[in-house]
Amino acid sequence: MKWSGIGLKRVGGIEMIRNFREEDIDQVMSIWLLSNLDAHSFVSENYWISNKEMVRELLLQAELYVFEKNNQIIAFAGLQNDYLAGIFVAKKERSQGTGKQLLDFLKTKHQHMSLNVYVENKNAVTFYQKNGFTNESKDVEEATKQLEYQMIWSSYQV
Numbered sequence: 001m002k003w004s005g006i007g008l009k010r011v012g013g014i015e016m017i018r019n020f021r022e023e024d025i026d027q028v029m030s031i032w033l034l035s036n037l038d039a040h041s042f043v044s045e046n047y048w049i050s051n052k053e054m055v056r057e058l059l060l061q062a063e064l065y066v067f068e069k070n071n072q073i074i075a076f077a078g079l080q081n082d083y084l085a086g087i088f089v090a091k092k093e094r095s096q097g098t099g100k101q102l103l104d105f106l107k108t109k110h111q112h113m114s115l116n117v118y119v120e121n122k123n124a125v126t127f128y129q130k131n132g133f134t135n136e137s138k139d140v141e142e143a144t145k146q147l148e149y150q151m152i153w154s155s156y157q158v
Contacts, residue, residue, distance in 0.1 A: 004029040018106050020064030027073040028066065028088075029056055029066050041137065042120045057084075065105065067098055072118045085116040103131050112154040119147040128153075 020028065032055060033151045036048045059078060062085065067075040075089040084106065087099045106113065115123045119138065129135075133151040141148050 001137065009099050014070055016068045017065055018068065020059075020066050022060065024038060024059065024064075024066055024073055024076075025056065029058060030063070031073065031076060031088050032059070034037050034091065038091055039119060039121055039124065043146060045131050045142060067102055069093070069098075074098060077106055079106065079110070079113070082113050084113045085154070088157060090124070098133065099127060107153070107155065111156070112152065114150060114152045116141070116150050118144075118146045119149055125149065125151075 029052065033048055033052060036043075037045060040048070049091050063079040063081075065077050066073045067089075074093040075087065077087045078085040087102050089098050089102075113133075114136070115128065115133070117128060118141075120124065131153070133153045136150045136152045138147060138149050140146065
């Protein structure tokens with residue numbers, strides 16, 4: 001795997017990880033909402049819908065990278081400093097290595113990262129553990145009343 005350019009990864013000329021552009025916001029928001037509704041059935045659908053506009057504003061201020069396939073955004077990752085707010089992959093593109101490619105890319109830009117993930121989102125917990133994140137603590141998220149892990153990753157871990 002060869003990384004080229006600032007924020008770019010090309011695979012066979014049809015896939016790319018690149019910096020988010022403001023005109024990407026509608027595609028990114030669609031992936032964000034549908035991914036959350038699908039992965040978090042244990043959280044009220046209204047929670048995600050009612051927070052959509054706030055998240056839109058936060059995303060415009062975050063460090064975002066999008067994964068394009070055939071000129072369509074199929075996934076994105078968002079960070080604030082070293083906090084990984086999430087990796088979101090369109091449902092039909094999951095389990096094909098897209099999330100791992102995004103995470104590997106982020107690991108080239110950050111020496112350590114932390115994130116929160118719902119305990120009940122077992123697929124995400126397993127994904128992050130397989131990719132070197134460890135559980136640091138467990139607490140209840142105030143807004144949803146759901147248990148979540150705080151997980152950390154460091155390039156210095158042995």
